Amino acid sequence: MKRFLPAVSGYAPIQRFEKPTPKIYYAPEWRLDKSGRRDGNLDKYSPMNNYGVTPEKWEYLNKVVWPPNYVVPETGKPKAREVFHVKESVHLHPKKIFPSCFFAQNLMANEAIKQLRHKITKPTLLLAETIEEAVERAADEFKIDNPLESMFVAEAFGIQCKIIKSARRHARGAWHPLRHRYINIFIRLEEGTPPTFKGREPDPDGWEKMQDYYAYLRSRDFKYSI
Numbered sequence: 198m199k200r201f202l203p204a205v206s207g208y209a210p211i212q213r214f215e216k217p218t219p220k221i222y223y224a225p226e227w228r229l230d231k232s233g234r235r236d237g238n239l240d241k242y243s244p245m246n247n248y249g250v251t252p253e254k255w256e257y258l259n260k261v262v263w264p265p266n267y268v269v270p271e272t273g274k275p276k277a278r279e280v281f282h283v284k285e286s287v288h289l290h291p292k293k294i295f296p297s298c299f300f301a302q303n304l305m306a307n308e309a310i311k312q313l314r315h316k317i318t319k320p321t322l323l324l325a326e327t328i329e330e331a332v333e334r335a336a337d338e339f340k341i342d343n344p345l346e347s348m349f350v351a352e353a354f355g356i357q358c359k360i361i362k363s364a365r366r367h368a369r370g371a372w373h374p375l376r377h378r379y380i381n382i383f384i385r386l387e388e389g390t391p392p393t394f395k396g397r398e399p400d401p402d403g404w405e406k407m408q409d410y411y412a413y414l415r416s417r418d419f420k421y422s423i
Contacts, residue, residue, distance in 0.1 A: 223262040250356060252283045255383055259339075280339055280348070280386040282331035286358060286379050287323055294355035294380060297324045301353050303391040306332050307345045324353065324382065331384045341388065352385035 258281045267276045297320040301309045306328060313325035328350065335344035361377040394400065401409070 221264060221267070224257075225260055250383065252285055252381055255281050255283045278339070278341060278388045279351070280331055280335040280341070280344070282327065282334055282384045282386070284323070284327040284330065284382040284384075287355075287382055288377060289320060289323060289355070289380055290378050291355050291357045291380050294320045294324065294382065297321045298353040298355060299395070301328070301350045302395050303349060303351075303393075305346065305349045305391065306386060309350050310345075327382045327384050328353075328386075331386050335386060344386065344388075348386040348388050349391040350384065351387035351391075352383065355380040355382045 258279075263276055268274065269276050297313065297316075297318075301313060301324060304312065310325045310328055310332075313321040313328070332344050332348070335341045335348060341348065357378055358381045359379045361379070363375045363377065365373045365375055367373060
């Protein structure tokens with residue numbers, strides 16, 4: 198008997214006795230069959246293959262409409278308004294944008310722009326420009342009052358999108374290949390007060406580390422003991 202396999206890898210079908218979770222949000226249908234194709238063939242790294250974060254996926258999140266006064270089950274708080282913005286095809290190495298993105302996380306939009314403008318480097322100026330574009334979209338497109346002071350940078354990261362190769366000529370007929378890397382800068386602004394820590398969970402303090410050390414000491418086992 199042939200076993201039924203889901204259309205998307207990683208998602209198992211529900212059983213007969215299970216009830217599907219109700220769809221509590223509205224989102225337009227995303228035609229995956231029209232994305233990720235090059236010369237008529239499906240690209241390996243495309244949204245249809247469930248691979249990575251792409252500008253199409255990021256912009257699609259702006260179209261999701263949640264019900265009013267919706268409470269997030271994980272936090273128990275009302276869902277804050279969010280703005281997803283992406284700046285595509287920026288000539289920059291992905292490793293150079295990471296420190297600036299980590300620095301700007303959990304900062305208010307105006308404070309992040311001010312601090313990034315103070316550091317006169319290419320990654321910080323590009324990230325500040327991207328945050329300014331996101332703030333402008335929040336005010337004009339999503340009608341959020343004073344987003345510069347009421348929203349903070351919840352997420353900021355860069356993902357490499359393409360590499361353009363070239364060559365440099367040297368003496369005695371030597372050629373050196375060059376790789377020009379381009380990235381997409383993703384920004385997510387969230388309304389409200391930013392958390393006091395960066396990451397999913399706060400770093401443990403001294404008391405928590407002491408409790409973990411006590412648990413380790415009490416769980417020790419001596420071999421061949423009485």
